[in-house]
Amino acid sequence: MPFAMGWWASEGSVNAALRAGVHPLEDAQAMRRAGRELLSLALIDARNHLLALLAQDESPAALQRAAHAGWYQEAWIARHVQRQRGEACDPRATRLAGVEPRADAWAAGEETPRPDALRAFLAETLEITMDLLAGSAEDDAALHFYRLSLLHEDRLCEALAEDLRAASPPSRAVREPIWLPATRWMLGSAPGGMTQEGSPLRGLVQDDSPLRGLVPHNERWAHEVVVPESEIDAQAVNWGQFVEFAADGGYERRELWSDAGWSWLQAGGRRAPGYVEQLLGGVLVQRRGGLQRAPALQPVMHANRHEAEAWCRWAGRRLPTEPEWELAAHTASSRGFVWGDVFEWVASSARAWPGAGEASPGSLDAIPPAGTQGVLRGASFATRARQHHPKARRFAPPGRDSLFCGFRSCAL
Numbered sequence: 001m002p003f004a005m006g007w008w009a010s011e012g013s014v015n016a017a018l019r020a021g022v023h024p025l026e027d028a029q030a031m032r033r034a035g036r037e038l039l040s041l042a043l044i045d046a047r048n049h050l051l052a053l054l055a056q057d058e059s060p061a062a063l064q065r066a067a068h069a070g071w072y073q074e075a076w077i078a079r080h081v082q083r084q085r086g087e088a089c090d091p092r093a094t095r096l097a098g099v100e101p102r103a104d105a106w107a108a109g110e111e112t113p114r115p116d117a118l119r120a121f122l123a124e125t126l127e128i129t130m131d132l133l134a135g136s137a138e139d140d141a142a143l144h145f146y147r148l149s150l151l152h153e154d155r156l157c158e159a160l161a162e163d164l165r166a167a168s169p170p171s172r173a174v175r176e177p178i179w180l181p182a183t184r185w186m187l188g189s190a191p192g193g194m195t196q197e198g199s200p201l202r203g204l205v206q207d208d209s210p211l212r213g214l215v216p217h218n219e220r221w222a223h224e225v226v227v228p229e230s231e232i233d234a235q236a237v238n239w240g241q242f243v244e245f246a247a248d249g250g251y252e253r254r255e256l257w258s259d260a261g262w263s264w265l266q267a268g269g270r271r272a273p274g275y276v277e278q279l280l281g282g283v284l285v286q287r288r289g290g291l292q293r294a295p296a297l298q299p300v301m302h303a304n305r306h307e308a309e310a311w312c313r314w315a316g317r318r319l320p321t322e323p324e325w326e327l328a329a330h331t332a333s334s335r336g337f338v339w340g341d342v343f344e345w346v347a348s349s350a351r352a353w354p355g356a357g358e359a360s361p362g363s364l365d366a367i368p369p370a371g372t373q374g375v376l377r378g379a380s381f382a383t384r385a386r387q388h389h390p391k392a393r394r395f396a397p398p399g400r401d402s403l404f405c406g407f408r409s410c411a412l
Helices: 013-019 028-032 036-054 060-078 083-088 103-107 115-134 140-164 239-247 259-268 305-315 322-331
Strands: 178-180 183-187 223-227 230-232 276-278 283-287 290-294 343-349 374-377 393-396 405-407
Touching: 028 036, 036 060, 036 115, 036 140, 060 103, 060 115, 060 140, 083 140, 115 140, 178 322, 183 322, 223 322, 230 322, 239 305, 259 305, 305 405, 322 343, 322 374
Parallel strands: 343 405
Antiparallel strands: 178 230, 183 223, 276 283, 283 290, 343 374, 374 393
């Protein structure tokens, strides 16, 4: 059964969002600075969404993934005696006993929970979380693990949707690339976050709010960079554009591929992005229940970074850098820059920003070893609106294609 909860207005960014005609559950900046009331609503919404996805897939992998939602929430809130200290807590502190002795094994993938046992566990852990949240202090430290739990559960839901592969991003008419003038830009997030230009909350969220908000570890901290002038695609590369690359022998031409990309290609013998059965003569993709035809104007999906780089070389273009992508996401929406249909590979390799330090307890965004993973920016159509933040970063190996990932390009 889904959880139900009445709506009530909270202070600060919640009321600001309502005055702007935006539901705060759909505004990423409001959610990062959410207080108790908004967090309560969002956590219940996330659990209902998780249960709805679970109803469509009760495979062992889906059951274990869903179990991790309750486990994480319980481990860092209900069982964590130092939860009120937030990032200053000792992650090694003794934990209280949990409500389900098998939960650790479920979350670790060592056991598969029965659907009825899992749903009971998810219901009980959320009820305990709601009770503890209601009595929590209204400050960043006390709310830290509730905010992280929401981010964690939203990402689990996104992963369940990727496993289902039951939907696709929208088709978009091709628009002219956008010119970005040279400028200086604050790359990454500052303490307290940053309300993006173009957001309905711009100028409405009070900077002196006592709630500074959640900043994921891989966005820490804002630092000034010089961004040269550039020309960037208004939207992600679509299937029609990618088919031209394949028809021109893109998967056979060594000069288009990096050394790592060519090694990957030869090892697997692939001739299309992941879950694609046919490229030439109409794109046929695997979806839950069978094959579907992908419209030519739909963004390319399940393309890994090697394929994105090869397409760019074929087209005489390149992947955008992180500063270019972030600058465009913040400043060029009024000129047609669209993002959020698919995660987008950028040219950067995963690394920490200056001053990031060690990841805090419970962090979802630890920095991988240098040179081992690529960077994805933006969001996908399966990402909850409250997580569509233009500063957000994801890391993944260059060969990974299970995500709803694509790319756009820049002029050389």
